[in-house]
Amino acid sequence: MKRARIIYNPTAGREAFRKHLAEVLEKLEKAGYETSAHATTCEGDATEAAKEAVRRGFDIVIAAGGDGTLNEVVEGVGHFEKRPKIGLIPMGTTNDFARALRIPRDIDQAVDIICDGDTTPVDVGLMNDRYFINIAGGGRMTELTYEVPSRLKTVLGQLAYYLKGIEMLPSIHSSHLRIEYDGQVFDDEAMMFLIGLTNSVGGFEKLAPDSSINDGYFTLLILKKCNIAEFIRVVTLASRGEHLDDPLVIQAKAKKVVVTSKNEVLLNLDGEYGGVLPATFENLYRHIEMFVPLQRLRPQDKVQEIE
Numbered sequence: 177m178k179r180a181r182i183i184y185n186p187t188a189g190r191e192a193f194r195k196h197l198a199e200v201l202e203k204l205e206k207a208g209y210e211t212s213a214h215a216t217t218c219e220g221d222a223t224e225a226a227k228e229a230v231r232r233g234f235d236i237v238i239a240a241g242g243d244g245t246l247n248e249v250v251e252g253v254g255h256f257e258k259r260p261k262i263g264l265i266p267m268g269t270t271n272d273f274a275r276a277l278r279i280p281r282d283i284d285q286a287v288d289i290i291c292d293g294d295t296t297p298v299d300v301g302l303m304n305d306r307y308f309i310n311i312a313g314g315g316r317m318t319e320l321t322y323e324v325p326s327r328l329k330t331v332l333g334q335l336a337y338y339l340k341g342i343e344m345l346p347s348i349h350s351s352h353l354r355i356e357y358d359g360q361v362f363d364d365e366a367m368m369f370l371i372g373l374t375n376s377v378g379g380f381e382k383l384a385p386d387s388s389i390n391d392g393y394f395t396l397l398i399l400k401k402c403n404i405a406e407f408i409r410v411v412t413l414a415s416r417g418e419h420l421d422d423p424l425v426i427q428a429k430a431k432k433v434v435v436t437s438k439n440e441v442l443l444n445l446d447g448e449y450g451g452v453l454p455a456t457f458e459n460l461y462r463h464i465e466m467f468v469p470l471q472r473l474r475p476q477d478k479v480q481e482i483e
């Protein structure tokens with residue numbers, strides 16, 4: 177019998193996972209998994225629990241929580257040579273990664289995907305020595321996501337981001353950024369940069385529409401220096417996926433990105449504070465095997481059988 181370890185964040189999202197735990201365990205047992213669960217107690221605990229699960233030889237690790245919990249689980253398993261497969265039960269507020277993988281928010285349906293057993297390899301990012309699964313970025317605007325208090329996100333959902341964004345608008349300014357990406361260089365003032373692994377970021381599904389979850393490339397977006405009116409215009413365009421042709425936006429594909437600055441620039445990794453520049457971002461090609469609804473993936477995310 178295969179062994180599964182559920183790592184769940186009891187504080188994630190609006191709904192308590194604990195209420196559903198018994199039925200989830202039963203379902204997984206029926207599908208042939210001997211399953212146990214761990215409730216995280218604080219920040220970083222999911223990473224330790226995931227490391228322990230690898231050491232104890234679990235075949236699969238299931239993250240039940242938001243992007244933060246999945247990020248911590250990947251951080252825990254990512255450094256090991258032999259990595260368990262990862263399942264995801266989206267319980268967060270935005271669930272960007274689940275959206276990119278077409279994993280439904282319904283707990284029952286998400287567990288069905290794990291029970292069905294279809295998996296696909298996905299790329300993960302490594303920033304210096306920390307993993308990220310969805311998005312890394314830097315610049316004043318990217319600070320927005322981790323300045324929104326978790327409690328506010330839970331109560332207000334995405335509205336919390338908008339409210340915080342309005343509050344922060346007057347303090348948005350540019351920073352010097354030197355960005356080397358696959359042999360090219362941007363060296364100028366800019367508002368922010370984003371390095372995405374999937375098409376889904378902060379609830380915006382059209383920010384990096386061409387990105388694929390397993391092609392080995394990041395989508396790099398740079399927003400050049402602009403004033404607040406231009407900034408609002410580009411963010412509005414981005415919400416509709418119409419920003420890529422804007423002269424203020426640079427878009428590129430890259431496997432490796434190195435960013436330095438003359439200023440102090442704070443970083444954001446999967447929506448949480450990620451330290452300060454300088455940083456090197458590497459795309460780890462198909463580093464993690466994840467349970468997904470294969471037939472629902474976008475064509476560019478499907479692994480071709482003949483490669």
Ligand SMILES: Nc1ncnc2c1ncn2[C@@H]1O[C@H](COP(=O)(O)OP(=O)(O)OP(=O)(O)O)[C@@H](O)[C@H]1O
Pocket residue numbers: 185186187188189216217218219220221240241242243244245246248267268269270271272326329330447448
């Ligand atoms: N018991 C706990 N108490 C407080 N914080 C916790 C606990 N367990 C985990 N955390 C922290 O909560 C953070 C956010 O959790 P998570 O991403 O699962 O939910 P979310 O913020 O509601 O969802 P999303 O990231 O999709 O918006 C995690 O990064 C983790 O460090």
